[in-house]
Amino acid sequence: MSKKFLFVNENIFTFNSGTEFSAMNRIKLFKQNNVDAKIVTRNYNPSLHQEIQKYGIADDDIINMYDYFQGEMGPKKHHEYLRYSNLVDKHEYKINGIDNNKSYIEKLGQRVAKVSIFPLTVGEIGNVDYYDNFGNVSSRDVFDYRGFKSKTIYMHPDGNIGHELVLNNSGDPVMEITHMNIGEQLMPTMYKLLNYKGKTLRFNTEDELYTFFLNEISDKDTVIINDRPSLTVAVGEVKATKHKYQIMHNEHTEDAAQAGNPKAKLFDNLTPLFDNYQNSYEGVITPTEAQRNDLAKRYPKMNFYSVFDAAIFEMHKPASDVTNHEITYMGRVFRDKNVAELISIIPAVKQTIPDVHLTMMGYFESAQFKNELDEIIKQLDIVDNVSMIDYKTGQDKQNVLEKTRVLVQSSKGEGLSMALIEGLAYGIPEVAYDVNYGPNEIIDNDKNGSLIESGDLGKFASQVIDILANDEKHKQQSEHAIEKADKFSADNVMKQWNQFFETI
Template sequence: MNYFVSENVFTFNSGTEHAQAKRVQLFTEQGESAQYVTRNYNRFLARDAESIGLHAEQVLNMYDFFQGVTDVPREEVSLRLLPQIPLDEYHIEGHGPNYSTINHAGRELARINVMPATVGLVNDIVYYDRYGNTTARENFDWRGFKSSVDYFHPDGNLAVQKMLNLAGETVIEISHMKVNGTLYPTMWKLLNYKGHDWRFNTEDQLFLFFLNEITAEHPGSILVSDRRSLDHVVADVQFAAKKFAVLHDIHTPDIKNPIRGKLYDAYLNVLERRVRDFDAILVPTPEQQADLQKRYPGVDFRVVPDTFVPQAQLAASRLRLPDRQAGNILFMGRLSPEKRPDQAIRALARVVKSVPSATLTFHGYPANAEILNELKALANQLGVTNSVIFGDYITGDALAAAYQRAQVIVQTSVAEGFGMNLVEAMSYGVPVVSYDITYGTRELIHDGVNGYVVANGAHGEMADRIVSILSDDGVWADLSAAAYDKAVTFNGQAMMAAWQQALQ
């Protein structure tokens, strides 16, 4: 079994989670066993995994494993059909679409909060004492069962979390205490596991125990660490046949000096302190491999693809220009300073002078509300408010539709580890205009063939290239055809062969 190890599948995921999910899909498509392994407790994991194209059998969560709920199908539970509430004695009173209360003898005993984006399904039930203080909260999994219970001190601080199996028995208990005035989880108890109780001081210690359990149960298993926050845990696993760590991003903030620049702190474990505990370090591009090999000549660095294009996508009909939204420029990625989305707006302000109908659509979650407000203010300042669309973070069919509408995609990042969004865009025939950055740009974009590479930070030059694409149907058609052809090189068979070689 191939286990790809990370913290979580989130509601809003970064490129790391998407790359990990793509790899699971690749291995599955090519007939290899693989699972996306997560540490964090997440009641919405089934929903979040489905949103990025993963099925239940492709995901393995530590808490689900110990709770015995890894393969439980979803069953919607309406708040008015909860078997634990005897309606002949208690009254459920609705207060709009978001919550109801449980009342008895004229007193409010509890509040039932509705699960987000559902109609009347139970998210949690909060219980109060006679003075209105919160005493407990029952938390329901997206799949419809009670998953955990939180107990609170009279001052409202969390005291104990209890994770339950389907019989309602506690299998994990997490104690919380104040340390120097700040509340922390301080102890994890695994109860009656294989007839014994186990105690851990940190969640990572419990996670290490879990990883040792699953690798011992499946001899010959391979572990791949995807998150730098978990490299030290994977490094300590005893029963894996092989252990690797895959890097998804540039390893230093000093983009002009990747060979000698100061490492990001998160990379110290994997590249220095614990590097000998891994069979090899995997990187997405030969360029990063060469830089790291010069920096650490005694370490085995291997190149693996950070994405692939599914066979179904490669077999789909190629879209023509009339099928698209004229003048649609796409920015796909997180709205954060290192992605420099403001540069895309500045480029658009120049583009609309030549192509007035051009629009710029952002799809990605903002790092914070401030950056979104700043981008909107910039669009207003440059007079392109009506030409900039701030779309939602999207996955699945909505993501595919965005690529199908686009006439060009732009990349303005300070640096990248690879650029899987560009490969995705090219698989829909979307030409790319990108700054010349480290890493991946020159590997993915052949200047003048499937897109254009312009000087880093030169938004004026970027605008000129976008105008040349939007203004000439023949230029667009040639670039689009080459983009489709480039995407074919990321087919599953070729990418699987690269992974198999790297994991030898």
């Protein structure tokens, strides 16, 4: 295939949602099948090339807009250690190390700067805050993980940002970002590319700049797959290629139960696509056939395609070997995932299985929400039966899943659910609400788990108890989960993509 694929996203974060995981899963699948593809991110992120290592993504699998304009898209080649850096003239300045995370730079006993060490490194420069004579931060240098000064931020005395310069590896400015007050809020109001191909170019917003960037890296054979509804307009405005597709990761209506109703209210972030940019996209890719059919009825003039946007690359130690009473929730720990209901079933399960234990593994909506969940756990007297841990990757995640006897999910709506698909790779029986759209694609009721009517907590608890307490049933459901995993194998998902390729 001569076409190249760009998967458009905002960022790869320290804590990612299923959207980013889908893109990373997809890049591995395409790469494995020799399809030319890149993840393309918009946001400035000096940690980007550090973050992607955790997920097995190579430096040349990703193009970041700021990297592109800085001329720095390669891997790390240099370690900028504070002790050996040219940042500090050791004859004039003293480095006063406070702890492993920061040092002060002093001259004649006066503090002139604070150096924050780059996270998860030993002694490498992260940020440098420079002080004025009154002790205010006057500017901040931001270093990229790859060992060069990437940005300088100039501050007002009140701590607000005045303007920013984005720098290349040689220290030359390649972009200027101006900030001004819009009403009560300080916002970036101009992005200026400096001497880009001999010209200075101005853009009002980061998305306008992103559209320009996507045009620069695209041609008529480029296929853009937009992962983020927030970038619908930026991608829709790209003129270099007509091959633009929006990929869906969630149900499309605010009430998931009404997803098949053509009059049901769409999520607000989808209205630009369906109301304003229908003609700018060649089609929409959904993770399930059911969602494709519902959207096709609602928008008969648009093209819809169905691809399982999650692939299982390898099977793991099966859950049939697990004899403890460990249940696990894996994913975003957010209100919209309805996670409090999972906690609320534990007292009922505990009556029959006293040593039941729920591990909630994910990243939290906020510290406040985590505190609310902690309070619920205390009130229900199940402190010893519930643990909330940060999201894990690699072997750490594998360790959790390999000791999981039941995987649970209580969201009221899903696009597919990467967590449930990942559970199949471990042969874990699963219990989830029977909602649009994913769980009933993944769970065959009473075979590899249970589908529960949304909100039926009593049934949810009884099904968890049944699987935990019945070794023979658990073994049978584990075996069915392993069989079910084949549906989402890398080979089978790639067959779906190949069918999609034939339509382009």
